Amino acid sequence: MGDYLLNALVTLAVTIDPIGLAPIFVALTRGMSPIQRRQTAIRATITATAILFAFALAGEKLITFLGISIPAFRIAGGLLLFWIAFEMVFERRDKRKQASADRVLEESVFDADDIRHLAIFPLAIPLISGPGAISATILIASGAPDMLGLAGLLVIIALLIISCLAVFMLAGPLDRALGDTGRIVLTRLLGVLLSALSVQFVADGIVAIVRSSGLPAT
Secondary structure, three states, X not given: OHHHHHHHHHHHHHHHOOHHHHHHHHHHOOOOOHHHHHHHHHHHHHXXXXXXXXXXXXXXXXXXXXXXXXXXXXXXXXXXXXXXXXXXXXXXXXXXXXXXXXXXXXXXXXXXXXXXXXXXXXXXXXXXXXXXXXXXXXXXXXXXXXXXXXHHHHXXXXXXXXXXXXXXXXXXHHHHXXXXXXXXXXXXXXXXXXXXXXXXXXXXXXXXXXXXXXOOOO
């Protein structure tokens, strides 16, 4: 159980990347009042929590309904996570996220509707609960040893989203404290860690497929 929860914590922490969202949140909410910024942060984190909870509880049933086996999804999800890790190590992920933020900023005027929309896209989706986080959530939930493990996963998701909310509330000072060098070092270290975890997902999926085919797994 301890290894399962630790794996869940590390994988989701890296894919959600609360610290890395700080500069993007600052850019997206530039020009907002403190109240508007707080409303945006709360709405975005509530939405992201609902999305990840839904996939943790029903994601496995959904992919099974679509005729996708868990081992196949493990391989596909592992490859997706490996690509995210590749982007993190070679400094491409932040540029992609910033590009999405810039496209939204070009069209936003920050009235009440725009604040609500901004909280949903791109903050909740895809910056917090993006394809990588959703894939990781389904993969980890499918490997839960029991209902207690699944409950632990939900707690981890909730804690990570709360950390996102805290980062959003302190985004300006946190971004200045880390600086460009701090963000680069942290992102690359987490990218290397995620790459190893993603390879493990792929390996587990291949072993499961080999075993289901009746061939001996080495």
